[in-house]
Amino acid sequence: MSGWRNAAAVLALLGLAVVAALPVAAQEKILSFAIEPAQVEVGAGERATVAVRIENASVREADNVVAAWTGPGGFLLDPAPQEIAVLAPFGSADLAVWILVPEDAPPGSVVGSLEFSYTYCIGDLCFQVFESRDVALVVRAPADVGPTEPTVPPSGQVPTSGQTQPSGRSATRAWIPYAVAAFVAVLAVVAAQIARSLGLRWPLYAVLLLATGGGLAYGVALGQHEQAQSIAAVLCTSCVGIEEAAARAPQLTAQEMTRIRAISEPVDLLVFHAPWCRSCPFAEALVEQVGALNARVGYRFVDVEREPEIARRYGVIQSGRTVVPAIVRLGVDRILFGIEDLESRLVLLLEEGA
């Protein structure tokens, strides 16, 4: 009897935990924003210009990076800043923002707020992130008065608001099936208890068999059995703890750059990756850097889920398992797996036979 209570408690706990975890979105801020200059002096009716340096320090691609003015009122972004459609992993971009100060703006310092929004995805799961940065503006007094004592903001640094605004964050996570499943599980335990007190066992078995058959059939209909197979068949090195996913951009040393530039023979690389692999963007970014340094280094990215036959042909499949990221140099019978020390390992691979 106590076992039943335990099971009920556990199921209820499981359901509660899943529901409680709903607001704990997996999202993180993957972009950093730096505003230059720290403080802008501008006359009423004029435009202030600030340059925003946006850096993506993650392995994920940021999409639709947009800047908007969120206060105080009267100020306008004119012309509207350009939208950055795609910011690649470890990529960076510069954005010019013109802020039109209203004609009737009183002289003095104003701290305005620029809000940046962007989206990024992990698999089917996409997040929209909002992040605010303060802009310090010093509105000059009308010209006929002459430059007056500038009202000095407390510090020369642009204060950042530090935290994202919770109200503005939204995660497009498909949580409803989880909540329904947790509810059904709790319901099943309650129903089982009632059925048991009535001395009936078949309703419980009916529910469980229905859930089993239904789950399997619906899962197969959604193609989840194929998904399960492909998740297990393609192994990304950072997924099971063979190495850590990189949180930095690839960094070639000056010496490595010289050695790459010195390569005189054409080299062809195949970079095998999977779309959901966390360590792959690092390998891709590194090969792109190398390709930019020396035009003789040609490369192609191969998605192992779309083109498994290429992975098979080049031996990236190890004992029936595809391991990504993997770099193959055509004509060289050695594969670079993973991203650890990849800079130096790749340079050695490029120099082989030279």
Place this chain on the structure above:
Amino acid sequence: MRLSIWRRITQGGGVLLGLLGVTGIGMTHILFPGLHCYACPWAITVCPVGLLQNMIVFGTFPFFGVGAILAYGLAAGRGFCGWFCPFGTLNDLLSFRKRRIRKAPSYGKYVVLVGTLVGAWALADTAFCKLCPAGSLESSIPYLILGVARVNRPFLVHMATLGATVVGMVLVARFWCRYLCPMGGILSLFNRVSLLHLRWSQATCTECGACEKACPMGIEPHHDHDDHNCIKCGACVDACSPGSLTLHCSPRRRG
């Protein structure tokens, strides 16, 4: 024939299924009814705990995974832990001291289970896999030998969890299965409804306590033969001289 001999045979079958990929068979769609790393170079089956985590990370409800786990649960509940799971087999093999701890709280596995699922949700990562001792044994070490992995921090973390688990297994019978295994936690929810089950006959039981002494999971089969920790291994059945405890794989009788 004693149940323990049959059990060694099916446990051997579990290990064989776990390593069948050595023949060149690729990954199948089948979920493994136990804790067996699918990153193992010779695995041909999908680890249920890994699949659940990945599906949660992708933001998809794992209908297929839950359906398959329900099917295994209804068939044998934790019977798979006792009769099939390779990591459970390792627990058995390492239990040199045969020490039994009774009445020790064993809810740790539910904490690990909930932590695994919530962790996958909150971190958008297969966090449990990076600590999983089965993964250490079946994936980290083989990949080190194959030259894909290197000795680095994640590898050392894996070795630390494996080492701690092995010490636990040597000191306490079925340490991992009893206290920490998330897969055991899932299967234990089905222990009272599974086809594979223990029956106990009050009429012949002499309350001698031999079943308690034999049980690797530290439960008292003559008091609760459907305990959530019961792995249906049959050690108590073999130990019961009056034959009051029997193992059946059939629809349950009422009551």
